[in-house]
Amino acid sequence: MAPQPTPAVRVQAEDFDLGREQALLTRGRRDIGALVSFLGLCRDEDGALEALELEHYPGMAEAEIRRVADEALERWPLQGLTVIHRFGRIQPGEQIVLVLAAARHRADAFAAAAFLMDFLKTRAPFWKKERRADGASGDWVSAKSEDEAAADRWR
Amino acid sequence: MKALYFAWVRERIGLAEEEIAPPREVVTVRELIEWLSARDEGYAAAFANPATIRAALDKTHAGPDAPIGAAREIAFFPPMTGG
Numbered sequence: 001m002a003p004q005p006t007p008a009v010r011v012q013a014e015d016f017d018l019g020r021e022q023a024l025l026t027r028g029r030r031d032i033g034a035l036v037s038f039l040g041l042c043r044d045e046d047g048a049l050e051a052l053e054l055e056h057y058p059g060m061a062e063a064e065i066r067r068v069a070d071e072a073l074e075r076w077p078l079q080g081l082t083v084i085h086r087f088g089r090i091q092p093g094e095q096i097v098l099v100l101a102a103a104r105h106r107a108d109a110f111a112a113a114a115f116l117m118d119f120l121k122t123r124a125p126f127w128k129k130e131r132r133a134d135g136a137s138g139d140w141v142s143a144k145s146e147d148e149a150a151a152d153r154w155r
Numbered sequence: 156m157k158a159l160y161f162a163w164v165r166e167r168i169g170l171a172e173e174e175i176a177p178p179r180e181v182v183t184v185r186e187l188i189e190w191l192s193a194r195d196e197g198y199a200a201a202f203a204n205p206a207t208i209r210a211a212l213d214k215t216h217a218g219p220d221a222p223i224g225a226a227r228e229i230a231f232f233p234p235m236t237g238g
Contacts, residue, residue: 040238054237055162057230060214061237085237097238117238123216125230126237127162140163143234 007069007081011061013088016098025080025100032079034106036113038099044092050131052141054096056087057125068119072101075115076108083116085126118150156223158191160201161232164208167201177223184210185219187229207233 008024010016018039026032042052065083072081080102090096097120101112122143130138159172181190185205192202202208210217212226223229 056237057159057161057211057214057232060211060230063214064216121238122235124237125161125211125232125235127233128236129162140233141236143236147238 004073005080009062009065010084015095016084021082021100025082025102032102033104034109035102036109038113038117040097042090042092042094042096048133049092050133051089051091053089053129054087055127060125064124068116072112072115076112078103078112115154121147122151157228159230163233164201164231168197182222184217184221209234
């Protein structure tokens with residue numbers, strides 16, 4: 001067995017570049033057969049959202065993502081893993097989260113990326129507050145039971 | 156120990172963090188929530204529905220029955236909505 005790769009985990013206010021992150025993960029590699037990327041974007045469904053304010057728990061956010069990433073590495077033979085999650089003010093259309101999973105074969109890369117997102121949603125300490133376009137103070141986004149169910153299917 | 160509050164827990168309590176010194180009989184996360192709830196209306200409102208409160212001891216998720224032990228930091232927050 002090849003040694004397990006070290007996941008690249010970043011929690012940051014700044015935006016990120018998907019192409020650059022893919023290049024970093026695959027640079028100089030000849031053994032990767034599949035790279036799955038998931039990009040989560042800030043979504044405005046009814047034209048009423050000005051922005052999301054993403055609050056996070058510094059230190060724990062990184063630690064928890066790293067724990068989930070380590071669990072993914074235990075479950076699937078991966079060649080590389082990158083997780084980036086932003087915090088702060090994010091407007092509709094902007095990027096929030098990136099997961100890159102690289103493996104020899106696509107099934108492992110797909111499964112690991114889905115697993116990471118399901119667990120990030122329920123375990124990584126981030127909270128979204130809506131800022132409304134009409135200036136009214138928005139609400140905290142509430143957690144969805146579908147997200148819990150999505151995470152439970154991996155148990 | 157240091158207590159941290161996030162999202163609407165922080166807003167209802169009106170503080171992001173504070174030093175707390177719970178008495179010796181407060182052993183578990185649940186008992187600490189009960190002890191804090193008795194402080195004033197803000198704390199009572201924040202912890203009114205314990206099913207919606209999550210906790211972490213030294214930056215690791217902890218259930219209501221987890222002993223606080225020698226943790227230096229405890230955090231309280233709503234269910235997470237990242238991703």
